[in-house]
Amino acid sequence: MKYWLMKSEPNVFSIDDLRQCPQQTESWDGVRNYQARNYMRDEMSRGDMVLFYHSRISPSIAGLAEIVQTAHPDPTSWNPSSPYFDPKSTPDQPRWFMVDVRFREKFKNPLSLDYLKTIPELQPMMLLRKGSRLSIQPVTMEEYTIILDLAHSSSL
DNA sequence: GCCAACGTTGGC
DNA sequence: GCCAACGTTGGC
Numbered sequence: 001m002k003y004w005l006m007k008s009e010p011n012v013f014s015i016d017d018l019r020q021c022p023q024q025t026e027s028w029d030g031v032r033n034y035q036a037r038n039y040m041r042d043e044m045s046r047g048d049m050v051l052f053y054h055s056r057i058s059p060s061i062a063g064l065a066e067i068v069q070t071a072h073p074d075p076t077s078w079n080p081s082s083p084y085f086d087p088k089s090t091p092d093q094p095r096w097f098m099v100d101v102r103f104r105e106k107f108k109n110p111l112s113l114d115y116l117k118t119i120p121e122l123q124p125m126m127l128l129r130k131g132s133r134l135s136i137q138p139v140t141m142e143e144y145t146i147i148l149d150l151a152h153s154s155s156l
Numbered sequence: 157g158c159c160a161a162c163g164t165t166g167g168c
Numbered sequence: 169g170c171c172a173a174c175g176t177t178g179g180c
Contacts, residue, residue: 056178131161133177
């Protein structure tokens with residue numbers, strides 16, 4: 001099993017939105033970055049766990065999701081009325097992919113970016129590296145375990 | 157809302 | 169294939 005962090009602006013799509021989806025599951029569409037696409041297309045498997053990160057507005061890890069469907073073409077990429085439209089992507093030659101994620105847990109206490117920066121063991125995280133904008137990032141098992149411990153600890 | 161950091165595009 | 173110009177991300 002692998003571990004990931006996926007960013008979403010909560011005013012666009014939040015962990016509460018995911019929880020309210022049918023089957024609490026949604027396709028993670030709109031990724032238009034090759035590195036992020038490659039992680040989804042080539043490396044994500046069913047059962048992988050996802051740290052659901054809220055970016056820009058109160059940046060924080062808000063909870064957990066799970067990969068329930070591996071990568072499949074993102075139809076918003078050939079929909080001219082979609083904000084994610086890419087004329088170079090077609091149903092025959094899809095350029096962009098999405099995975100399906102299912103809600104697992106909303107943290108009672110979201111782990112703010114400021115707080116994460118104070119945890120020495122987490123300093124190597126890609127998320128905390130300056131200028132790291134990648135919207136889909138691999139997370140090590142060690143980092144994942146630490147984060148879960150922090151999220152579930154009552155001392156917060 | 158600003159802007160640093162980064163990714164992409166396209167002229168040459 | 170370089171790199172300037174442009175567009176986007178996302179913390180602040």
